[in-house]
Amino acid sequence: MANYSVLLNLIFLTTSAWAGPAQVPSNIQLQVFKSASCGCCKSWIKHLEAVTEGTDEHSHSLWQITAQNVSDMARIKQTHNISSEYQSCHTAVTPSGYVFEGHVPAKFMQRFLNNPPANAIGLAVPGMPVGSPGMEHGEHFQPYTIQVLLKDGSHRPYASVSQPGEQF
Helix, strand or coil: CHHHHHHHHHHHHHHHHHHCCCCCCCCEEEEEEECCCCHHHHHHHHHHHCCEECCCCCCEECEEEEEEECCCHHHHHHHCCCCHHHCCCCEEECCCCCEEEECCCHHHHHHHHHCCCCCEEEEEECCCCCCCCCCCECCECCCEEEEEEECCCCEEEEEEECCHHHHC
16 A cells, blocks of 8 residues: 555656646736827737637637826836836736836736746836837837846846847
């Protein structure tokens, strides 16, 4: 009987190792705060909506997005502790309170939600880099760094995007 128990534990540990990290759930809810006149915000939302899962016949968007036009974006950013040096044109918030500021590619948002760094409040792409999702302009591309925003108000690099293809 003892050997049977050992065998079951070994099977559990082996299959747990194969399972890998937890996956981001389907239909991630996201509240996007933006200016009514901002076209790049709408394009960034389309970038997110294009990320699907499932088979071709039964695919659906990974993101469940609610966009809200606001007149006081400064208040939204202050409410979510986004310092001026990390700000961009729109702010997205998950129900659990994580923030995504600016033109953060969906791929990095998914990675963050799958394994949030300790003490992180979210990710930011400061400014509006040309060629980032929603800021496409022909073949033009400006490399940029995605910052992880921390609860103490500091930041650190999360990922660098040096070529357009690295965003997808």
